Amino acid sequence: MQQALDNPGLISLAAGFVDPESLPSAASHSAAASLLSQPLLARAALQYGSVRGDTPLRELLLQRLLAHDAADAAAPRAQHTPSLDQVILTAGSNQLLALLADALLDPGDAVVCDAPSYFVFTGLVESVGARCFGVAADADGMRVDALEQLLEAHAAAGTLQRIKAIYTVSYYDNPRGVSLARSRRAALVALAERYSHTHRIYVIEDAAYRELRFSGEDQASVCAYDTSGETVIYAGTFSKTFSPGLRVGYGVLPKSIAPAVSALKGNIDFGSPYLNQCVLAEALKLGLYEPHVEQLRALYAAKAACMLSALDEHVAPLGVCSYERPKGGLYVWLSLPANVETGPTSELYARAREAGVLYVAGEYCYPSGPERQKNALRLSFGVQSEERIQLGIQKLAAAMREVI
Amino acid sequence: MQQALDNPGLISLAAGFVDPESLPSAASHSAAASLLSQPLLARAALQYGSVRGDTPLRELLLQRLLAHDAADAAAPRAQHTPSLDQVILTAGSNQLLALLADALLDPGDAVVCDAPSYFVFTGLVESVGARCFGVAADADGMRVDALEQLLEAHAAAGTLQRIKAIYTVSYYDNPRGVSLARSRRAALVALAERYSHTHRIYVIEDAAYRELRFSGEDQASVCAYDTSGETVIYAGTFSKTFSPGLRVGYGVLPKSIAPAVSALKGNIDFGSPYLNQCVLAEALKLGLYEPHVEQLRALYAAKAACMLSALDEHVAPLGVCSYERPKGGLYVWLSLPANVETGPTSELYARAREAGVLYVAGEYCYPSGPERQKNALRLSFGVQSEERIQLGIQKLAAAMREVI
Numbered sequence: 001m002q003q004a005l006d007n008p009g010l011i012s013l014a015a016g017f018v019d020p021e022s023l024p025s026a027a028s029h030s031a032a033a034s035l036l037s038q039p040l041l042a043r044a045a046l047q048y049g050s051v052r053g054d055t056p057l058r059e060l061l062l063q064r065l066l067a068h069d070a071a072d073a074a075a076p077r078a079q080h081t082p083s084l085d086q087v088i089l090t091a092g093s094n095q096l097l098a099l100l101a102d103a104l105l106d107p108g109d110a111v112v113c114d115a116p117s118y119f120v121f122t123g124l125v126e127s128v129g130a131r132c133f134g135v136a137a138d139a140d141g142m143r144v145d146a147l148e149q150l151l152e153a154h155a156a157a158g159t160l161q162r163i164k165a166i167y168t169v170s171y172y173d174n175p176r177g178v179s180l181a182r183s184r185r186a187a188l189v190a191l192a193e194r195y196s197h198t199h200r201i202y203v204i205e206d207a208a209y210r211e212l213r214f215s216g217e218d219q220a221s222v223c224a225y226d227t228s229g230e231t232v233i234y235a236g237t238f239s240k241t242f243s244p245g246l247r248v249g250y251g252v253l254p255k256s257i258a259p260a261v262s263a264l265k266g267n268i269d270f271g272s273p274y275l276n277q278c279v280l281a282e283a284l285k286l287g288l289y290e291p292h293v294e295q296l297r298a299l300y301a302a303k304a305a306c307m308l309s310a311l312d313e314h315v316a317p318l319g320v321c322s323y324e325r326p327k328g329g330l331y332v333w334l335s336l337p338a339n340v341e342t343g344p345t346s347e348l349y350a351r352a353r354e355a356g357v358l359y360v361a362g363e364y365c366y367p368s369g370p371e372r373q374k375n376a377l378r379l380s381f382g383v384q385s386e387e388r389i390q391l392g393i394q395k396l397a398a399a400m401r402e403v404i
Numbered sequence: 405m406q407q408a409l410d411n412p413g414l415i416s417l418a419a420g421f422v423d424p425e426s427l428p429s430a431a432s433h434s435a436a437a438s439l440l441s442q443p444l445l446a447r448a449a450l451q452y453g454s455v456r457g458d459t460p461l462r463e464l465l466l467q468r469l470l471a472h473d474a475a476d477a478a479a480p481r482a483q484h485t486p487s488l489d490q491v492i493l494t495a496g497s498n499q500l501l502a503l504l505a506d507a508l509l510d511p512g513d514a515v516v517c518d519a520p521s522y523f524v525f526t527g528l529v530e531s532v533g534a535r536c537f538g539v540a541a542d543a544d545g546m547r548v549d550a551l552e553q554l555l556e557a558h559a560a561a562g563t564l565q566r567i568k569a570i571y572t573v574s575y576y577d578n579p580r581g582v583s584l585a586r587s588r589r590a591a592l593v594a595l596a597e598r599y600s601h602t603h604r605i606y607v608i609e610d611a612a613y614r615e616l617r618f619s620g621e622d623q624a625s626v627c628a629y630d631t632s633g634e635t636v637i638y639a640g641t642f643s644k645t646f647s648p649g650l651r652v653g654y655g656v657l658p659k660s661i662a663p664a665v666s667a668l669k670g671n672i673d674f675g676s677p678y679l680n681q682c683v684l685a686e687a688l689k690l691g692l693y694e695p696h697v698e699q700l701r702a703l704y705a706a707k708a709a710c711m712l713s714a715l716d717e718h719v720a721p722l723g724v725c726s727y728e729r730p731k732g733g734l735y736v737w738l739s740l741p742a743n744v745e746t747g748p749t750s751e752l753y754a755r756a757r758e759a760g761v762l763y764v765a766g767e768y769c770y771p772s773g774p775e776r777q778k779n780a781l782r783l784s785f786g787v788q789s790e791e792r793i794q795l796g797i798q799k800l801a802a803a804m805r806e807v808i
Contacts, residue, residue, distance in 0.1 A: 042429035
């Protein structure tokens, strides 16, 4: 990011930022004006809120989640409805992930995640002295057979008690753009439950990109398959679908962990800025949010198609690379031949940088350990215009041609 | 707080919230409208910002701090000007305190603070497995002679290396409403420097209430006495003087610690919500902030006078209590006879609660340990109207009369 800021001429396909032109300036203006022009509401919004956040907004988000999950006819029926105490608003979903790392993990503990996974989360885990075990993932997301093997191996070795959670980005994931298949959702929850012998192994479902599907119907969350409500922690955010500058995220947490996370948050910031929660609630109430997300879906679908067509034109002919075709989200994951490294000291990185294009080196996305692959890279079509996406891919392809 | 929320009839003199009627709804409306009606500025404000926060706002806050300190003719001249990299915007100053606890302290470490001190900070210290050593304070703030004794005792015992910081609320402190005297500011910095043999002992100056002086001139910060700029961490906030719902705080940190705090913040939230920073910057630019603070000063001066006169009328005649007369801030600290406990299971607490008034038990404000006093309480005149402040003190005095 610093390199992109320092060299505005560079085409950064690195940062997972959102499209700047599409940010909802008019909707935010309307929502803020509506809120702040009513003195009583305005004053309430400018005061401290509660640690868990605005009750009407939490109610709304919970109902929305339940409705989205229920709209998938194939999803199981939950045996319970979470109470509002289990819903917590945070400064983006990232703060929730940071709170979870603090609340769930002691030094020496571990989290299981996809290999590759969201590098900020694996960094948070490592920052509290815990580690990540990567599980192989394919076009259907985390491989549950590989997950079972890993859990079984730890059970056999007597180290299962150090594993506190399984983390996955369940829709259009970061960094690969793939979703966890329906059949694996139930299996993931069942595995977590089966190995929760002596302590609860939570599933942390990061649904940051859920609403950014390019077309078709939504599918039920992993959380929907946790019919007892004791296993899955659901993390959502409006940073990708509305505004990262507003930064409202939320979590729906099992009863066993919600009070600890809330207490931790209370210590740190007494609850996220209340004004932001009220502006988002107002945007939802005024019906400004859903049309905005519809626009974003079309926009990112077009930008993804643009990137894929540029890859088809310039990279596919090299005959040695492969990439997923995402159905939502912000990312394309590109795999190069095993002997072509992509890291910050690699020849490819240097040549791409020289040609004027930046990417995220794939190795950053793996937990430390032997499964770390050095021959992949993450491309984001979030920020750049279609024209610059095409140009960026052209430059990247030229760099790849030289190196390969 | 929960008790107050559950019983709206209660007069809560407990929470350190700000006066609800005075919250700047018109100023916030103008600032937000000005910002969000300009599409380019609006889009920038709705995007991610940098981890340290908006550069123009950081510049402004740094210049403001230097100007305020320089306005005090008796303050020393700094030998350096902090760079912008040393200024970090946070979600209130409390998030900065939480980041500092994380960045500076390992389990077993310690912080020196006033006894009594701000209970949320002592809680943060304890939550990372460190402890607080309390130093006696009087009407001039922390007693530097007692601080020196404590540091000397640790040096003699070989435990000085566990002490990582000295924390003080330097203006109209929480919970006692007193400021650290000018002569002690220089001495505090000198002591921290003198005992920084093997490692740096930082001074954390929490200046949350600085601008809430009732009258007269500002005095230079403790930070101003740190002429080398290597010892004092300055924490400021706009939560008390503008809006806690906006929640913009900031820190000015020595070069040796700023990068670690910034990295930690980057992991947690990538920087605080940018929109809030931009709204505050706009309010400052439009000249909406200073007149608001002027109004607040008059308002809180009147409310403090009201509380003190009610105490003079109803509590002083009991002949066994003492209280400070604050010159700023939000609090009055009341000391009762040594044998009258004020804690949550005490007779006084129960009777006050029954009479319909809440306070913060003084014992919460002491670090755990032998110096914890159980016969004091904190009263806040922030939230309640003058009428209810009078009524609250009357009820409290009646409860005290019964118990004493």
